[in-house]
Amino acid sequence: MTALIPTRALAQIFAWIPRGLALGLLAFVIFGPLTNLGLWAVAEKWYFPHTLPLQYGFSFWERVFAPRSNAMASLGTSVTIALLTVAACLAVSVPAGYALARLRLPWRGAILLAFLLPQAFPSVAVYINVARIFYTLGLNGTVAGVVLVHTVHGLVFSVWITAAAFAAVDRSLEEAARDMGAGPLRTFFGITLPLAAPGVMASSIFVFLESLDEFTGTYFVGVPDISTLPLLMFNAGMGGNFQIAAITALILLVPSVGFMLVIERFLKADVLAKVGH
Amino acid sequence: MSAPLPTEAAGRPAALPRSRGGDGAPALPAARTGPDWLWGVLLVLPALAMVALFFLYPLGLSAVSAFQGRDGGWTLANVVKAFELYSLDMAFTLAIVLLSSALVAVLSVAIGGYLTLGENRVAVTLLRWLYRWPLFIPFIVAAQMMRSFLAKNGLMNNLLIGGGVIEPLQAASLLDWRGVVVTFVWKQTPFVALMVAGAMASLDRSTIEAARDLGAGRLRILAEIVVPQVRPTLVVGLILSFVTMLSVMSVPMMINPNSPTMITVDMAYRINAHGDYGVANALGFVSYAMAGLVGWFYLRHGVRQGGAR
Numbered sequence: 001m002t003a004l005i006p007t008r009a010l011a012q013i014f015a016w017i018p019r020g021l022a023l024g025l026l027a028f029v030i031f032g033p034l035t036n037l038g039l040w041a042v043a044e045k046w047y048f049p050h051t052l053p054l055q056y057g058f059s060f061w062e063r064v065f066a067p068r069s070n071a072m073a074s075l076g077t078s079v080t081i082a083l084l085t086v087a088a089c090l091a092v093s094v095p096a097g098y099a100l101a102r103l104r105l106p107w108r109g110a111i112l113l114a115f116l117l118p119q120a121f122p123s124v125a126v127y128i129n130v131a132r133i134f135y136t137l138g139l140n141g142t143v144a145g146v147v148l149v150h151t152v153h154g155l156v157f158s159v160w161i162t163a164a165a166f167a168a169v170d171r172s173l174e175e176a177a178r179d180m181g182a183g184p185l186r187t188f189f190g191i192t193l194p195l196a197a198p199g200v201m202a203s204s205i206f207v208f209l210e211s212l213d214e215f216t217g218t219y220f221v222g223v224p225d226i227s228t229l230p231l232l233m234f235n236a237g238m239g240g241n242f243q244i245a246a247i248t249a250l251i252l253l254v255p256s257v258g259f260m261l262v263i264e265r266f267l268k269a270d271v272l273a274k275v276g277h
Numbered sequence: 278m279s280a281p282l283p284t285e286a287a288g289r290p291a292a293l294p295r296s297r298g299g300d301g302a303p304a305l306p307a308a309r310t311g312p313d314w315l316w317g318v319l320l321v322l323p324a325l326a327m328v329a330l331f332f333l334y335p336l337g338l339s340a341v342s343a344f345q346g347r348d349g350g351w352t353l354a355n356v357v358k359a360f361e362l363y364s365l366d367m368a369f370t371l372a373i374v375l376l377s378s379a380l381v382a383v384l385s386v387a388i389g390g391y392l393t394l395g396e397n398r399v400a401v402t403l404l405r406w407l408y409r410w411p412l413f414i415p416f417i418v419a420a421q422m423m424r425s426f427l428a429k430n431g432l433m434n435n436l437l438i439g440g441g442v443i444e445p446l447q448a449a450s451l452l453d454w455r456g457v458v459v460t461f462v463w464k465q466t467p468f469v470a471l472m473v474a475g476a477m478a479s480l481d482r483s484t485i486e487a488a489r490d491l492g493a494g495r496l497r498i499l500a501e502i503v504v505p506q507v508r509p510t511l512v513v514g515l516i517l518s519f520v521t522m523l524s525v526m527s528v529p530m531m532i533n534p535n536s537p538t539m540i541t542v543d544m545a546y547r548i549n550a551h552g553d554y555g556v557a558n559a560l561g562f563v564s565y566a567m568a569g570l571v572g573w574f575y576l577r578h579g580v581r582q583g584g585a586r
Contacts, residue, residue: 015397019397019400023403026404026407026408030407030408030410030463032432032433033419033422033425033463034410034422035432036425036431036432036433037418037421037425037426047430051432051435051436051438052435092323092324095323096325099317099318099320100317100321103320104314104317105317105318111325114325115328117332118332119517119520120517121336121520121568122520122523122541122564122565122568124524124541124564125339125557125562126332126335126339126561127335128339128544128554128557129336129342129554129558130335132335132554148331152328152331152332155327155328209413212415213418215416215417215526215527216524219526220545233418234417234421234527234531238531245421246425249422252415252418253414256415257410259413260409260410260413
């Protein structure tokens, strides 16, 4: 009987061998490529067959962050486009989300699904034809053209999450405001919108990141004048300049990973449960 | 409680001027201004118009131009030419996307299953923290990362050589179809695993506990009790990532630019090098057909499942 306890403890220790191996392999698969990227960002000299860079330094960072560099210009363009995309998405999806959450709508399910369509079709051929249409309208190679493309792509996040956020607002609070004589507009801006704000904020962050990271649409519609960070990274990577590509990639990673760490603060479970319903 | 605000409010703010019914004024008296869904439709309309103008119209245009010649007449020449030039690439695309989806399915069920059935709290917490990382990493960054990681002189080979696993001469570049599959699986597994794990977490635990009491092993519980119940979620996640993989141009372009490659790369090439919208749209039509095939499979599957209940 007494020998049972150490045996069990031993079994528990041995159980960690396969577990540890599996988790270690997963960690290697996930962080290996990230580490490689990080090393390239600080490598001055690195060539075959050396396992690690021969010389570390920040001279490429100085080049990227020089005030007049391409990277800084691309970063500015990217952020401008992303902010305009958020504004455009909010302008159409706050009313649409409210209507989907609160008002009577025919074919509600079909309308919700319509916003998913741009993400549910292989998009390259669509972008090719958007570029063709925009060419006749003079929108190719303009910020406005790229913003329109990003907005359509981001609508599924902004409409679905905004609708869920409005649906999660307690209706009795709105009714109380109306009973006290507040008009519909005042009720909306004073009660509904502030209560739904975290969800609306979360949808905006989704849209912002989607726009910041978007490549294919910008590649076809932005050509030849619009260079965003993903396009700069693509050109640097294809041109063999791995340091510049790695630094640009890290700039793109910071907002994405930062968001992953705070997303749960914005997207509460009650809102999340209503997304897409 | 279920009646929408406007009907309850009907008649009260009658003095409100119509001109104030801008963006945020949905709760105006609906009964006086038209059918009760009028405001809802008006508020949804701008967003729907965006989708119609900048997605549906180009989508239709692409489908139509696939069957139009340069003179505007109807023809099958584009499709024939697309198949003549790129039938190998079409098969390659389908194979890569199907293989990646299969791997994503296996890995996400394994991750979700361990998160649900795992008995060791520390390991479950570690896994939960680990597996999500690629989720928010953009495709283009993932492609660049893999381009340097999987190259002949990339960190992976360097570490394998350093660890004595392979000889320096054995080091091979994985930057071909394997690199594309690795990148797709790396990027899409967390997405599907997140959906699957969420569905598994909301399952009724009592059947799992009952099976466990009867002595069923964890693998058997996963395969026979958990997976069948989360299959709808798994299938939706797989279809969404299937379409995503069909749409992503940056990954094959950066990792596997040479022939045979994926048809997204061919489309970009037809446009950039030849201005050939006909063949590019015919290839686009093939990609819609692939996505449509999967959608059809899902609907048939869903109908059959609904009929069995």
